[in-house]
Amino acid sequence: STVLIIDDDPNVRELVSRMLENEGLSTIEAKNGQDGLDQLAKEPDLIILDLEMPVMNGFEFLENTDTTIPIIIFSGLELSKKDVEGLQSQTLGLITKDQMGSGEKLLEAINGALS
Numbered sequence: 221s222t223v224l225i226i227d228d229d230p231n232v233r234e235l236v237s238r239m240l241e242n243e244g245l246s247t248i249e250a251k252n253g254q255d256g257l258d259q260l261a262k263e264p265d266l267i268i269l270d271l272e273m274p275v276m277n278g279f280e281f282l283e284n285t286d287t288t289i290p291i292i293i294f295s296g297l298e299l300s301k302k303d304v305e306g307l308q309s310q311t312l313g314l315i316t317k318d319q320m321g322s323g324e325k326l327l328e329a330i331n332g333a334l335s
Contacts (some may be wrong), residue, residue: 226256253281
């Protein structure tokens with residue numbers, strides 16, 4: 221399976237990529253939502269999406285894509301209840317970067333989505 225990681229932070233992209241590659245998954249990296257839209261042509265099986273990015277943020281990415289590819293939000297952004305509810309209707313899950321063990325939670329969500 222191939223996972224598209226859309227995050228403006230190269231350290232986060234590298235960390236998540238390494239974690240997924242250790243699980244035997246392929247990864248594609250994108251530095252913002254626009255770059256992510258361009259990478260959809262590679263037909264990933266899952267998308268990991270940050271919300272706070274330059275050029276095109278995660279919310280704009282969701283508005284601009286009608287993909288059926290499952291999406292997991294991985295963000296450090298403080299969200300309102302309304303934002304969370306809106307995102308939950310469009311995505312598989314929401315994992316905050318500041319949660320302890322967020323890497324494990326992300327891996328669980330990814331494995332759940334791909335199984």
